[in-house]
Amino acid sequence: xxxxxxxxxxxxxxxxxxxxxxxxxxxxxxxxxxxxxxxxxxxxxxxxxxxxxxxxxxxxxxxxxxxxxxxxxxxxxxxxxxxxxxxxxxxxxxxxxxxxxxxxxxxxxxxxxxxxxxxxxxxxxxxxxxxxxxxxxxxxxxxxxxxxxxxxxxxxxxxxxxxxxxxxxxxxxxxxxxxxxxxxxxxxxxxxxxxxxxxxxxxxxxxxxxxxxxxxxxxxxxxxxxxxxxxxxxxxxxxxxxxxxxxxxxxxxxxxxxxxxxxxxxxxxxxxxxxxxx
Amino acid sequence: xxxxxxxxxxxxxxxxxxxxxxxxxxxxxxxxxxxxxxxxxxxxxxxxxxxxxxxxxxxxxxxxxxxxxxxxxxxxxxxxxxxxxxxxxxxxxxxxxxxxxxxxxxxxxxxxxxxxxxxxxxxxxxxxxxxxxxxxxxxxxxxxxxxxxxxxxxxxxxxxxxxxxxxxxxxxxxxxxxxxxxxxxxxxxxxxxxxxxxxxxxxxxxxxxxxxxxxxxxxxxxxxxxxxxxxxxxxxxxxxxxxxxxxxxxxxxxxxxxxxxxxxxxxxxxxxxxxxxxxxxxxxxxxxxxxxxxxxxxxxxxxxxxxxxxxxxxxxxxxxxxxxxxxx
Numbered sequence: 110x111x112x113x114x115x116x117x118x119x120x121x122x123x124x125x126x127x128x129x130x131x132x133x134x135x136x137x138x139x140x141x142x143x144x145x146x147x148x149x150x151x152x153x154x155x156x157x158x159x160x161x162x163x164x165x166x167x168x169x170x171x172x173x174x175x176x177x178x179x180x181x182x183x184x185x186x187x188x189x190x191x192x193x194x195x196x197x198x199x200x201x202x203x204x205x206x207x208x209x210x211x212x213x214x215x216x217x218x219x220x221x222x223x224x225x226x227x228x229x230x231x232x233x234x235x236x237x238x239x240x241x242x243x244x245x246x247x248x249x250x251x252x253x254x255x256x257x258x259x260x261x262x263x264x265x266x267x268x269x270x271x272x273x274x275x276x277x278x279x280x281x282x283x284x285x286x287x288x289x290x291x292x293x294x295x296x297x298x299x300x301x302x303x304x305x306x307x308x309x310x311x312x313x314x315x316x317x318x319x320x321x322x323x324x325x326x327x328x329x330x331x332x333x334x335x336x337x338x339x340x341x342x343x344x345x346x347x348x349x350x351x352x353x354x355x356x357x358x359x360x361x362x363x364x365x366x367x368x369x370x371x372x373x374x375x376x377x378x379x380x381x382x383x384x385x386x387x
Numbered sequence: 388x389x390x391x392x393x394x395x396x397x398x399x400x401x402x403x404x405x406x407x408x409x410x411x412x413x414x415x416x417x418x419x420x421x422x423x424x425x426x427x428x429x430x431x432x433x434x435x436x437x438x439x440x441x442x443x444x445x446x447x448x449x450x451x452x453x454x455x456x457x458x459x460x461x462x463x464x465x466x467x468x469x470x471x472x473x474x475x476x477x478x479x480x481x482x483x484x485x486x487x488x489x490x491x492x493x494x495x496x497x498x499x500x501x502x503x504x505x506x507x508x509x510x511x512x513x514x515x516x517x518x519x520x521x522x523x524x525x526x527x528x529x530x531x532x533x534x535x536x537x538x539x540x541x542x543x544x545x546x547x548x549x550x551x552x553x554x555x556x557x558x559x560x561x562x563x564x565x566x567x568x569x570x571x572x573x574x575x576x577x578x579x580x581x582x583x584x585x586x587x588x589x590x591x592x593x594x595x596x597x598x599x600x601x602x603x604x605x606x607x608x609x610x611x612x613x614x615x616x617x618x619x620x621x622x623x624x625x626x627x628x629x630x631x632x633x634x635x636x637x638x639x640x641x642x643x644x645x646x647x648x649x650x651x652x653x654x655x656x657x658x659x660x661x662x663x664x665x666x667x668x669x670x671x672x673x674x675x676x677x678x679x680x681x682x683x684x685x686x687x688x689x690x691x692x693x694x695x696x697x698x699x700x701x702x703x704x705x706x707x708x709x710x711x712x713x714x715x
Contacts, residue, residue, distance in 0.1 A: 119515035128511055131504075132525040135587060138540045139528060141551070145543060153543070158551045204435040213428035219436070226444065228636070229697065230644045232670065233690045234446030236453060236683050240463050241446070257442035260435045288420065291427030320533040322647040323670070327678065337647075340535035344542070346655040351543060358536040365531040373524035380527065380588065381595035 139362070146170070146355040153351045169356035173343075177353060178331065179360045182339035187364075189255055189335055190318040196259040197314040198307050205268025206299045210281050220269070227262040232323045239327055253328040254335065258318055264310050271306035272299070309379035312372070319365055336361040447694070454687035461681055473688035483689070485664055486672035489574065493649075493668065494642030496578035502634055504586050506627075509593035510619050523594075526587030534647035537580055542567075542652055545576045567652065570665040577666050580648045585641075589634050596630035597623060628711055636704045643696060646670035669693055 147166035148159050174180045207213070208220050231238075242253045276299065284294045300307075325335050331342045340361050343354045369376055454473055456466040477483045512522060529537070544551045545566040553563040566572045600623065608618045624631075645668045650657040652666065658675040660667025667675075669689060677686030 120511070120517070124511050124514055124516070128508075128516075128522050131508060131586075132522065134583070135526055135529050138537065138544065138583065139532060141544070142536070142540045145540075154549055156549050157554050158549060200435045200438070203431040207428040207431040211428040211431070213425075216428070219432065223439075226447075228640055228701065229443075229447065229694070230640065231443055231446075232644055232646070233694050233697075234443065234450055235673075236677055236687050236690065237446035237449035238442065239677075240683070243463065256438065259442075260438040262439065262443075265435055285424075288416075290420070290423045291430065295431070316531065322534050323644075323674075326647075326650075327674070337533055337535045340533070340539060341647075341651060344535065344539050344651040344654070345657060354539055355543065358539045362532050362536045365533075366528060369524060369528060369531045374520045377520065377523040377527055377591060380530075380591050381598075 139366070142355050142359050142362070146352060146359045148352055150350045150352045165352060166356070169350075169352050170360065172350070172353050173356040173360055177343055177357050178334060178339050179336070179357050182334045182336045183360065183364070185251060185334065186319055186336040189251055189258075190315045192255050193258045193318040194311045194315040196255075197261050197264050198311045200260045201264030201268050201310060202299070202303050202307055203295055204265045205270075206272050206276070206295065206303070208265065208269040209272040210276060210278060223262045223265050227266060231257065235324060235327055238324070242328060248328060249330045249333060251329075251333065251335075254321070254325045257324065258321065261314065264314065267310055268303065268306060272303055275306070276302040306382075308375070309382055312376055312379050316365065450687045450690050450694075453684055454691045456684050458683040458687075459681050460677065460683055463683060466684075469684060473685050474692070476685070477688050477692065482664060482667070483672065486660075486667050486669045489660065489664075489666055490643060490645065490668045490670075493574050493578050493581075493645060493666065494639065496574060497581035497645075498635070498638045498642055500578075501582045501586050502589060502631070502638060504582070505589035505634075506593055506624075506631070508586065508590035509597055510623065512590065512594050513597045513623075523591060526590055528587070529584045530588040532584065534580075534584070535651060537584055538648050538651035541576065541580045541583075542654070545652075567654075568662060568665075570663075573652070573661055573666045577645075577648050577652050580652070581642070581645070585638070589638070592634055593627060593630060596627050600626045629708075632704065632707055632711065636700065639700050640697060643693060643700070644670050646674070650674070 143166075144159055144162055145153060146169050148163035149165050149169075152159055152163060208216060208223075238257060239248070242248045247253045280298055280302075281294060284298050289297070320337065321335075322337050322341075325338050326341050329335060329338045331338070334342065340357055343357045453466070455469060455471070457469045457472075458466045508526065512519070512526075516522065545553075547553065547563060547565045547567065550566070552566070557563060564572050566576045604622050604626070605618060608622050613621065649660050649666045649668050649671055653659060653661055658667075658671055658679055660671045669692075673686050673689040673693070676689055677683050
């Protein structure tokens with residue numbers, strides 16, 4: 110990533126100005142969320158709108174955390190997104206390895222099926238999914254949102270593409286000749302080779318699951334919500350206090366923003382890597 | 388495409404059984420080994436396909452079946468054959484056409500500016516830049532913001548009486564806009580949320596593709612005295628065509644299923660998409676049919692119609708790819 114086109118001119122002041130402008134537009138709504146969350150609702154209902162922080166932030170955060178259930182929602186979301194990321198990485202890595210390096214009957218049609226349905230939005234199946242969860246008695250429970258998200262066709266394709274390049278066929282064969290069974294090959298050869306792509310896939314799945322919207326809103330209730338469901342409750346007027354709504358939006362976004370700030374280079378690199386493979 | 392492993396699965400196992408037929412433990416090991424080589428791959432793909440079939444493929448197929456039946460949310464186990472009734476009804480329903488139109492309009496309003504801006508941004512990011520990582524992370528922060536959080540903030544910013552946007556417009560001498568209740572203003576506002584969230588992400592996709600363009604192309608263009616703008620138009624954009632096509636398809640599919648932004652922008656009765664359904668998308672229409680009027684069969688018909696539209700997009704994508712390949 111550090112290799113830069115040598116024939117490329119370095120950025121002039123105009124480039125920096127344009128980037129600064131777009132960055133400001135990108136960051137402003139987030140900053141203003143914090144500003145709005147630090148006033149009371151009476152202040153938000155006056156013109157001109159506040160442009161600097163007020164003193165109500167701790168109070169609003171506390172109300173959002175307890176009354177609007179953001180505390181429970183955050184804990185739930187960490188659990189859901191963590192499980193989803195872990196499951197996606199494990200299932201997709203071994204399946205991607207099988208498609209990249211093993212020969213078996215039906216591998217081509219199965220891979221085609223996977224790639225062909227990669228783009229189909231899962232929300233088109235919400236009605237049967239809802240009926241299924243209701244029948245199983247899982248509606249409103251976290252497993253109703255975890256299970257459908259636990260694997261991803263994109264993940265299989267992504268890992269297959271990565272391992273096709275990063276895992277030499279000879280390495281797998283050598284292990285085979287030494288008499289290693291499939292489980293040993295996966296553990297000692299595949300997982301070490303796949304680690305960089307597993308990290309990328311894990312991060313992408315975590316972000317996606319954290320922000321997953323349609324199905325959780327349909328499947329869960331305000332009693333046991335994820336962050337997105339709780340924020341939807343806020344937005345649809347269950348809590349009429351706008352300042353508290355903003356405090357909730359802030360709480361629901363902050364963990365991912367912190368992760369992005371800490372892991373910046375890895376995450377941007379991951380998105381760009383995912384792009385090349387996809 | 389690169390999986391050209393020369394090993395046929397049975398070769399390592401066969402000689403073992405052949406040379407040591409009398410030795411019971413070895414032959415048992417060999418049998419196990421052969422069994423493992425044969426069935427191991429299926430064990431590896433089984434977890435994925437199990438979940439994929441139960442929670443993605445079957446629901447999708449069942450949606451098609453259910454769209455031909457009358458099913459109510461209140462008694463979902465009773466399904467009556469309805470034939471194409473739901474589809475005929477859908478085509479006669481002005482609200483369906485309204486939702487389709489809104490989806491297309493908001494789709495264009497959000498996809499076109501988003502991808503054009505992203506392309507320009509990627510071009511800026513591709514130059515030799517100080518603090519390159521900072522710019523990238525900053526542009527990606529909207530992607531880290533969820534639909535719900537983003538829409539809640541934008542709804543407040545677009546408030547009619549005390550919103551920041553109207554305050555700025557007022558300072559510039561323009562009258563206040565009733566963003567939520569106007570037709571075009573609401574569509575614009577909803578689109579702006581999509582643009583805000585996805586522009587930086589797409590810019591990074593384009594940047595990745597730009598970095599893969601061979602330097603020699605730029606060097607020879609520079610030798611020919613091409614300006615940066617000309618290099619962008621004649622070297623960068625043509626090299627990026629596959630990526631551009633890919634992002635067009637992904638954004639179009641995203642636009643087709645737009646749901647969270649209009650739902651939350653609409654406040655308490657969000658599933659209607661505004662007082663006169665002026666920003667009700669197909670996703671919202673599906674939700675309203677299924678969970679507010681309790682007609683699951685009709686909701687499935689909407690879902691299956693969206694699926695057909697998706698196939699149309701995919702076909703278009705395939706055709707475009709073939710044309711591009713012919714071009715060179």
